[in-house]
Amino acid sequence: MLPDANPIYGESPRCDLHADLHEIVARHCGEKTNLLQLLIEVQACAGYIPDDAASYIAAMLAIPRSRIESVASFYSFLHLKPAGEYRVLFSDNITDRMLGNQDLMEQMCRQLWVQPGKVSEDGLLSINTTSCTGMCDQGPAMLVNGHAITRLGSQRIQEIGQLIRNRTPVAEWPADYFKVENNIRRGGLILDNKLAYGQVLQATRAVAPATIIDTIKGSNLRGRGGAGFPTGMKWEACRNAEGEARYVVCNADEGEPGTFKDRVLLTTQADLVFEGMTLCARAVGAKKGFLYLRGEYRYLLGHLHAVLQRRRDSELLGESILGEQGFDFDIEIHLGAGAYICGEESALIESLEGKRGVPRNRPPFPVTHGYLQQPTAVDNVETFCQAVLALHMGAAAYRAIGTEKSSGSKLISVSGDCASPGIYEYPFGVSVRQILSDCGAVNTRAVQISGPSGICIGEHEFERKLGFEDLPTAGAFMVFDDSRDMFEVARNFVHFFAHESCGFCTPCRVGTSMLKQTMDKVAAGHGTQHDLTEIENLDHVLQTTSHCGLGRTACNPVLHTLKHFRPAYETRLKSLDFEPAFDLDGALARARQMTGRDDAGAHLKENE
Amino acid sequence: MTDTFQLDGVAVPFEPGQTVMQAALAADHYIPHLCYHPEFKPHGSCKLCTVKVNGRTMASCTMPAEAGLEVESEIEELNALRRTLVQMLFAEGNHFCPSCEKSGNCMLQALGYDLEVHAAGFRHQYPDRPLDASHPDILLDFNRCILCELCVRASSEVDGKNVFALAGRGNNKHLIVNAESGQLKDTDIALSDKAMQVCPVGVILPKRVGFSQPIGERRYDASPISAQALEDAPRPPSGVEHD
Numbered sequence: 001m002l003p004d005a006n007p008i009y010g011e012s013p014r015c016d017l018h019a020d021l022h023e024i025v026a027r028h029c030g031e032k033t034n035l036l037q038l039l040i041e042v043q044a045c046a047g048y049i050p051d052d053a054a055s056y057i058a059a060m061l062a063i064p065r066s067r068i069e070s071v072a073s074f075y076s077f078l079h080l081k082p083a084g085e086y087r088v089l090f091s092d093n094i095t096d097r098m099l100g101n102q103d104l105m106e107q108m109c110r111q112l113w114v115q116p117g118k119v120s121e122d123g124l125l126s127i128n129t130t131s132c133t134g135m136c137d138q139g140p141a142m143l144v145n146g147h148a149i150t151r152l153g154s155q156r157i158q159e160i161g162q163l164i165r166n167r168t169p170v171a172e173w174p175a176d177y178f179k180v181e182n183n184i185r186r187g188g189l190i191l192d193n194k195l196a197y198g199q200v201l202q203a204t205r206a207v208a209p210a211t212i213i214d215t216i217k218g219s220n221l222r223g224r225g226g227a228g229f230p231t232g233m234k235w236e237a238c239r240n241a242e243g244e245a246r247y248v249v250c251n252a253d254e255g256e257p258g259t260f261k262d263r264v265l266l267t268t269q270a271d272l273v274f275e276g277m278t279l280c281a282r283a284v285g286a287k288k289g290f291l292y293l294r295g296e297y298r299y300l301l302g303h304l305h306a307v308l309q310r311r312r313d314s315e316l317l318g319e320s321i322l323g324e325q326g327f328d329f330d331i332e333i334h335l336g337a338g339a340y341i342c343g344e345e346s347a348l349i350e351s352l353e354g355k356r357g358v359p360r361n362r363p364p365f366p367v368t369h370g371y372l373q374q375p376t377a378v379d380n381v382e383t384f385c386q387a388v389l390a391l392h393m394g395a396a397a398y399r400a401i402g403t404e405k406s407s408g409s410k411l412i413s414v415s416g417d418c419a420s421p422g423i424y425e426y427p428f429g430v431s432v433r434q435i436l437s438d439c440g441a442v443n444t445r446a447v448q449i450s451g452p453s454g455i456c457i458g459e460h461e462f463e464r465k466l467g468f469e470d471l472p473t474a475g476a477f478m479v480f481d482d483s484r485d486m487f488e489v490a491r492n493f494v495h496f497f498a499h500e501s502c503g504f505c506t507p508c509r510v511g512t513s514m515l516k517q518t519m520d521k522v523a524a525g526h527g528t529q530h531d532l533t534e535i536e537n538l539d540h541v542l543q544t545t546s547h548c549g550l551g552r553t554a555c556n557p558v559l560h561t562l563k564h565f566r567p568a569y570e571t572r573l574k575s576l577d578f579e580p581a582f583d584l585d586g587a588l589a590r591a592r593q594m595t596g597r598d599d600a601g602a603h604l605k606e607n608e
Numbered sequence: 609m610t611d612t613f614q615l616d617g618v619a620v621p622f623e624p625g626q627t628v629m630q631a632a633l634a635a636d637h638y639i640p641h642l643c644y645h646p647e648f649k650p651h652g653s654c655k656l657c658t659v660k661v662n663g664r665t666m667a668s669c670t671m672p673a674e675a676g677l678e679v680e681s682e683i684e685e686l687n688a689l690r691r692t693l694v695q696m697l698f699a700e701g702n703h704f705c706p707s708c709e710k711s712g713n714c715m716l717q718a719l720g721y722d723l724e725v726h727a728a729g730f731r732h733q734y735p736d737r738p739l740d741a742s743h744p745d746i747l748l749d750f751n752r753c754i755l756c757e758l759c760v761r762a763s764s765e766v767d768g769k770n771v772f773a774l775a776g777r778g779n780n781k782h783l784i785v786n787a788e789s790g791q792l793k794d795t796d797i798a799l800s801d802k803a804m805q806v807c808p809v810g811v812i813l814p815k816r817v818g819f820s821q822p823i824g825e826r827r828y829d830a831s832p833i834s835a836q837a838l839e840d841a842p843r844p845p846s847g848v849e850h851d
Contacts, residue, residue, distance in 0.1 A: 055788050066773035066786035073775040339777070356774075361652055361670045503755070503781035505653050510696035513779040514730055541692050544665040545655040582731075 017046040021053055025060045032061055033372075035354035039072050040295070040335050044146065047087070048079040074356040074502075076130060076338030077146065077295050084119045084126035086164045091141040093132035093257040094448075094492040095415045095478060101140035104157050105129070111161040125164055131340055131496055132257035133296045136415035136478070137183045137422045145170050148299055149177045178299065182264050183422030186438065189401060189409040190269065190385050191425050197271035198316045200392045201278055205322055212283040213239065216387055218395030220407040225251055225343075225380030226450060226474035231387060234377055237367040238284040241375035248280045248289035248329075249371065249378040251348055255294055255340035256451035257496060258476030261411035262381040264423050266293075266300055269385055270307040274331060276384025278316065279391060281329040284377050289331040292348050295338050304333060340500035344548055345378040346370075347502070358504045359548040382411055382475070402428035406467035414439045416479035428467040435477060436462065443482045446564065451476040452493035453553035456486070456560035486561045487568040491519045493557035501550060508551030511542045515555065526583070527573045532562070611675035616682050622673035629657055629669040632681075633841035638834045639681050640690055640723065642697075642715055642808055643756035644669040646841060648765060654697075654756055656690050656719065665689075687723060694720050695729035700779075702734060702751035703809075709818045710810030712826025716754060717809075718833035737782070742793035746804070747813045753783050758806040766802035771795045783811070 024041045028034035038057060042049050049072050058065040072078040079087075090096070090105045109116055109127055119126045135141035138150040144160070147170055156177070163173055184191055204212060217232030238246060250273060254262040265273060277289045293300065308331055311317045321327040334352055336342050342351045346360035349371050370376020379387075386408050390398040399407045406428035412435060415421045419440025426435070436444055448456050449466075450473040457464065457471075464470050480489060498512040515538050518531050539555035546552045562569060585604040592602050612619040613628070615637055622631035627650055632639050643654040652670035659668040660680040668681070680686065697716060705711050719725075740748040755774065760783075763771040771792075775784045787794035797803065804812055823829070827836065 051788055064770035064773065064786045065788060066770060066775075066784055069784055070773040070775045074777050076777075356777075361667075363672070498778065501778040503776065503778040506655050506693050506696055506754075509755070509778060509781060510700045510730075513733070514696070514699075517731065537692070541689055541696075545658045545689055545693065547652065547655070547667075 017042065017050065017053060020045055021056060025057060030061055031354075032063060033352070033354045035061065035063070035068070035071055036075070036337065036351060037334060037354070039068070039075075039078055040337050043078050043337075047085060047145075048082050051080075054080070071354065071356055074339060075295075075336075078337050082119065082123060084124060085167070086125040086170075087143075087145055088125060088127045088160075088164075089130035089133075089143040090127070091131075091133040091135060091139060091143070092129035092492075093136055093139075093496075094489050095136040095258065096132070096140040097488075097492060098416065098484070099140045101152070104140060104152055104154065107154060108157050108161055111158070112164065124167075130338065131255065131500060132259075134254055134260040134263050134294070135180065136258055136260060136413065138181055139415075143296065146295065146298055147178060148180060148296060150180055180263070180267075180299070181422075182268055183420075184264065184268070185414070185420050185422040186424040186426070188425030188427065189389055190265070190272070190382070190411065191423070193269075193272065193389060195272070195275075195388070195392060197275065197311070198314060198322075200388050201275055201316060202322060204279065204282075204391060205324065209239065209283045209285065212279060212391065215391055215395050216283070219390035219398040220395075220405075221383070221386055221390050221398070222406065222468060223380055224382035224386060224410065224474070226256070226453075226472070228468050228472055231379060231383055234367055234379070235280060235283050237365075238375045238377040241368040243368075243374040245288070245372075245374050246284050246286040247371040247374060247376040248277050248284065248286045249345075249348065249352065249366075249376055250277050250289065250291045250331075250381055250384055251343065251345065251378055252297070252381050253292050253294045253336050253343040253348060254297070254381070255343045255500075256453065256474055256476055257493070258413060258415055258448065258451045258478040259474060260413045260415075261423055261475045263297055263300070265381050265385060265411070266297070266304065270304055271311070272385045272388050273381055274307065274311055274317070276379075276386075276388045277331060278321065278329055279387060280377055280379065280384065282321075282327060284375070286377070287328050287330075289329060290352055290371070291331055291333045292336060292342070292352060293333055294336045294342075298335055301333065301335075308333075339502075340496075341502045341548075341550055344550070347548075348378065349376065356502070358502050380474075403465075403467050403469060405469050410466060410473065411475055412466070412473070412477045413475050414477045414479065417441060417444070417481035417484070418479045426466070429465050431463055431465050432457065432471070433462040435466075436479065439479070441479045441481070444479055445482045445484060446480045446486060446489075446561075448476065448478040448480070448489070448557075450474050451478075452496055452557050453549065454556070456489075456557065456564065458564040485568060486565040487523070487572065490557040490561040491523055494519045494554070497550065497554040501554075505545070505547035505551065507541050507545045508547065508554065511538050511546075511551065512554050514538055515542075515558070519558070522569065522572050524583070525572060525574070527569075529573060532569065532573075535562070611673075613673055613675060613677035613679055615679045620673075620679075626673050627669055628659065628661070628666075628671045628673050628677070628679055631673045632668065633838065636838055636841075637681075638837055639668050640719060640834070641669060641837070642719065642754065643758065645758055645761075645806060648758065648761045648806075651757065651761075654693070654754070656693055658686060658689060660686065690719075691723050691725050692729065694723060694725050695727075697754050698725075699728065699730040699732045700735070701753060702732075702737065708752070708810050709813055710752070712823050712829045713821075714810060714828070715808035715833060716752075718828035718836075721828070722832045722834050733779075740785070740792050742791040743795075743797065743815075744793070745799055745815050746792060746797060747815055748783075748785075748792055749811055749813065750783060752809040753811045754809055755781055755783070756808060758808065759783075759803045759812060762806045763797075763801065763803035769796055769801065769803075771797045771801070771803055 054068040114120045140152040221231040222228040319328045341347045342357040347357040351357040366376045412424045498516040501508045501512045503509040610621040620635045641657040650669035652667035657668045737750040760772045
């Protein structure tokens, strides 16, 4: 487990990796399953994973060296080559773009004389983009050496540039930069709960595990991570599966662009999350649990470790919980390192085992063959919170909230074009129009429900209701008003999927990249009707042959926007049936750069 | 009595633990495939073996056989998908068949012919993938890699060496070797390794024997891959434990 007071925030001049490496490896007890955690620490200490460190770790863990390279290169936040003392990553969700992140990035690159994606010649810094960092309600946002910075503006960028140029350690930067607001706009079942920590655990002391499962089943609680699998059935299957040990895993890899409710739950309701995990452990018979926290939220580590320690001190975790013989359970926090795919439960388990986060073949499912091939219950942060409330209220009272097939409440992460972005909790069944009105959205053209992998709906559908009957959602709610270009929204999402494809299967690895190229071709004004046909063809291949949900949903943004906002595409098309993707003039760009020319003679004539 | 499932309307018997692909090949039914190899645990990445099982598309190499399944494979809808996947693999790497030592022995090329892939279909990506000629006896030409992981699996499962691994993510996924220098000469690979024999395309090549077998007399020149795969299928059919 990562200790609270880890010297990881030191920038490279302060960190003596060779002195620390031995200690880092020793702390992880030479466990192969801790490889990713170990690499994250080395990265934080040295700014990258040096060749000799990789060889040393391989020898100490008795694994092939290539495995280190293989794992490290899978995660965006790990570097095998020096990536600068200061590694600046601009969050590049569409909401960040709408708030002007591209101009800010350009400003910073100009100020510090660096090109995006390249390390400065003096090795001081690199500037690049990263997938949504979960700060959409207070963007534009960035990560500097893993630290989240919110509410960027021209002034702040200027200041950050100065701090970097002066080599001021990030730990000494103004605290205000790192302030993350909760922005809770509307409370409910979860956010307004008045439970004392340990209360429900205490109240269910005498309740048999099977009864806990029956209550959860009776409450009709369904997973809040997007798939909506009935939670009680999952816990029951895990309990009944054969295995030497059982595990509870909390999926806090909140990577779906536009979603940030788990961040707020972990900030304000950490006890409820851990209580839910402990109740689940009791129900399924697990002794060990993991919270898999996305790397972007590592700033929450200190807080979460403190809550865990308080719960241990209060007999709510550890051996003989609340004095009950044999009720032993503890929770370890594992960090992610920039890989959206690890939000998929089997990929998450691979990552927990210290491997590349590639989704497994299913069946078998994690409930029978999960962590270390043992029965494992993987649930979303919000699901664990809801489970505590369901057990506290009883199945019937819980079921009375929401709709028939969607019981309980749902936290919605609202961002984009509205007066009050933030977290809204509603009973299931709330209409899109209601949320739009509550968050002060006007002239709304479209709403992207549940992130890029979800669906995009237009104005004529705003009466539709959130819930498993109609619009299932993991919680993202991105609002676009009539000034927005829906083609650019879709293109941003397509770039996201191409960046996050794990690369395991052919259709997703190649298809998402082809889709990106096609959208870029249309954006550049070279698109034709033929390209729209190709998009539809790619969509069919991705949907039918992809290994997991990422590939199967990667075309959704394009298909939905094509359906509702076709003119946004068609105005960009050339009125030809075919237009080559090869840009003859563009191919001369490098020659122009090398010769320092940009005059008319250095360009081919437009053949308009 | 053995259980059966239906493959394109024909009853196919299977042993418990077999996948649809293993049972089909054992019973003399061909399903196109690339990353599947009868001697290794299937992992299902190339997706060429995609079939329809009770109406849903699945990779047949990893799909456990079950009594009563209705499997469709030899239908135009699926072959069209397979053609697109082959086109994707061609577009992703640098494949120049006319000058390739593996021409005629290459599974990707053979599948292209057998599935009647007549056009490129996609813009080729022309990735920059330098060769590794560091080893005295073995050449690695990464341009042709289709990321099937067969060499990774063979080196690890059979040779016990872990010479190969995959690194990177998404479109940047690539084959690496197990050495700090990143060069094959610094690994413990040997010409006799299983990993030397399993590459379905032309990445891993022994030096100094190029074109010793004339083009026109090669494996897939004699008969198409659909026929060859059946001849190679293991019998008895428990593919995973095959000696």
